[in-house]
Every structure is written in structure tokens, then in C-alpha cells.
Amino acid sequence: MSAYVINLVYLMLSVALLLGFIRLAKGPSLPDRVVALELVASIVAGMVGVHAIYTGVSSFLDVAIVLALTAFLAAIGFARFLERGGPRDD
Amino acid sequence: MTEILVSALLLIGAALMLLAAIGIIRLPDLPTRMHATTKSGALGTALIMIAVAFYFAEVAVVTRALAVIAFIIVTAPVAAHVIGRASYFVGVPLWEGTIKDDLKTSYDPETHYLRSGFEEDVPKKPAASKKTTAAKAKPKR
Amino acid sequence: MIGFFWNILLALAWVALTGNFGGLNFTFGFALGYAVLAIAQTQLPAIRGYAQRIPRVLRFMGFFILELVKANLKVAFDILTPPWHMQPGVIAYPLSAKTEFEITMVANFISLTPGTLSLDVSNDNRVLFIHAMFLQDEKKLLAELNEVERRLLEVLR
Numbered sequence: 001m002s003a004y005v006i007n008l009v010y011l012m013l014s015v016a017l018l019l020g021f022i023r024l025a026k027g028p029s030l031p032d033r034v035v036a037l038e039l040v041a042s043i044v045a046g047m048v049g050v051h052a053i054y055t056g057v058s059s060f061l062d063v064a065i066v067l068a069l070t071a072f073l074a075a076i077g078f079a080r081f082l083e084r085g086g087p088r089d090d
Numbered sequence: 091m092t093e094i095l096v097s098a099l100l101l102i103g104a105a106l107m108l109l110a111a112i113g114i115i116r117l118p119d120l121p122t123r124m125h126a127t128t129k130s131g132a133l134g135t136a137l138i139m140i141a142v143a144f145y146f147a148e149v150a151v152v153t154r155a156l157a158v159i160a161f162i163i164v165t166a167p168v169a170a171h172v173i174g175r176a177s178y179f180v181g182v183p184l185w186e187g188t189i190k191d192d193l194k195t196s197y198d199p200e201t202h203y204l205r206s207g208f209e210e211d212v213p214k215k216p217a218a219s220k221k222t223t224a225a226k227a228k229p230k231r
Numbered sequence: 232m233i234g235f236f237w238n239i240l241l242a243l244a245w246v247a248l249t250g251n252f253g254g255l256n257f258t259f260g261f262a263l264g265y266a267v268l269a270i271a272q273t274q275l276p277a278i279r280g281y282a283q284r285i286p287r288v289l290r291f292m293g294f295f296i297l298e299l300v301k302a303n304l305k306v307a308f309d310i311l312t313p314p315w316h317m318q319p320g321v322i323a324y325p326l327s328a329k330t331e332f333e334i335t336m337v338a339n340f341i342s343l344t345p346g347t348l349s350l351d352v353s354n355d356n357r358v359l360f361i362h363a364m365f366l367q368d369e370k371k372l373l374a375e376l377n378e379v380e381r382r383l384l385e386v387l388r
Contacts, residue, residue, distance in 0.1 A: 005097040012104040016111035031177035042131040049138040072165035079172040113310040121362040129345040167342030190320030
């Protein structure tokens, strides 16, 4: 695999991760942070895939599966929590 | 040949994720941010997983990559819907450029009843029974 | 669904009988099983209509991927260029899907298309509330959503 492509993809994903973290820290409301967290989880899942190609170890894919599932569960849990809480203004 | 294909898939996937990240920073309110993140993020992960499947080209890896894609494609819209609904009902403000809001007029925050605007079409349904359905609908949420 | 299960079973039987556990051989077995089921479906009520369903599913997938790419480009263009072209808003979309399963699938596919996001269903299951990013032409948007829903219901029913 061409090292240029891998490095470029790593760079793009890192910038994306950084931007996601900025929104996670800044996010005016809690749902904004939840959305940012979900984006971060899917970027990390993508990074795991790239790392599997880079190292040639396919077992890393299991991490991506678990990550995708837990991110979904976290989003559902947060939404339940928000709806139970009722109207709010933070 | 496969190397070019894998490189192209990786680059497109990473570009989509970068796009989602730029979107989440730039867009002005929560629903529009979710437009950017859920679709582009899910599609980007799916493309990278397809690249992984092509790169290894083994049955075990392809199955796992397809499993990741299936999870993401199934769960992304559900998560988006759940968060979008919760944030709307919690009262996260919409962008001032929003030109229309049909949901606001038909949603009753007291009873959590959501009217469709078609109730008049259903024959033989007096106003009193509508109230009882509204009361029944409350514990469901 | 039962037809698809039988098709997989026939493909597995083909793979086991030929003793070649490869992806290509499995695909060939699947094609053979499909041909067998297409001939047998006139006699078996349980799998009737199965042979017509697979091409429809493939056609829907092609149509949907095309829509996905088009809408993604539109959203991408608006994110990357400084002035906002978008006019977001929440619209009510009258559903023609009836059962809970159909409504779930329609809502999910609408959510997957960039530019539209399903927020909630009214309590009597007749209207889907959608957050749309480009509301310049509401009639056209509703017609497009109707097209997606019609093709999806064709596959599901």
C-alpha cells in the first residue's frame, strides 16, 4: 500500500477528529455534544480500518465492530436521558 | 489494480469524514449539523470498510467488514432520528434562517400528543374521544 | 424472506456437494438456487413472487445509491462554500405506508438521504415530520420523497 495515501488519509482523519473535538468542547447544548461524540466514534472506526490496512492485521476490525455498536447504544441512552429531563435551556 | 481502487476508496471515505467534521463546525444549528454528520460520517466509514474488504480479500475479513457496514447503515438513521427528536422536544433552538416549522403547530407539549392534521378525515370520531387518546398517549413517551 | 432463506440453503448445499468453499462457487450456487426457485415458485405458494423480488431490490438499491450521491454532493457544496444556500425547515409528509415496519423502513431511508432527516411520526401514524435542508421548492421535495417511498414499498410489499 502506498505510504503517501495512508499518510494523507491519516492526516485528513486527524483533522476531522480535531474539528469534532472542537465541537464537543464548544457545543452550546448537550445534544450538540452527543452528535459530536457520535461523529468522533465513526471517525475512530474509520481510523481503525485504515490502521488495519497499514499494519496488515485484520483483527483490528473487531474493534471497529464494537466501537460502532457502543456508539449507537450511547446515542440511544443519551436521547432517552434528554427526553426524560424535559425542556431545558443550557 | 486493487491498490488504485483501495486508495481511491480510502481517500473518498476520508474526504467525506473531513466534510462531516467541517460541517459540524460550520453549520448553524443542531438539525443541520446532523444532516452533515450522520450521512457523511456513516458513508465515509462504509467506504473505508469496503476498502479494507478489497485490500485483504479474505472471506473472514470481508464478512466482518460487511458486518461493520451493516451495523453502521442500520444504526446511523435510528440514532439520528432519536437524537433529533429528543433535541427538538427538549427545546434546542433552530437557526434563524429556518423558513418553516410544521411540527411546532401540531405538537402539544403538555400531553406530548402529535397531531397529523388529518383527524377530520376519520369519520365518527367526536372531540371527546380525541382527548382520551391524547391522555392515553402520554405514558407512551 | 423465506424464499431468500431457501436460496441460501440451496447455495450452501451446492457448496457442500462440490466441496469448494470459495466465494465464487457460493455465488454460482446462489444463482443456480435462484433459477431453481424461479421455476418452482409457480407450484409452491410459500415462495410465490420471490423471483420478481430480487431484481426489484437491486433496482431500488441502484436508484437509492444514485440519490445518495446526488444529495451528498448538494450538501457538500453548501458546507464548503461560504454563503448559505440552504433554507432549512420542518415539513409534514403524508405517509402512504401503513404498518409499523413499513413506516420504520421509510423513515430510515429518508434519514439516510442527505438533506432530509425524519424527526417524528404523528400519533395516528399518518404523517412523518421531516427536517429538510433545502426547502426552496417544497412540492418538488415532496414528489422526490414520494418517489423513494413508492419504490421502497414496491420492494417491501
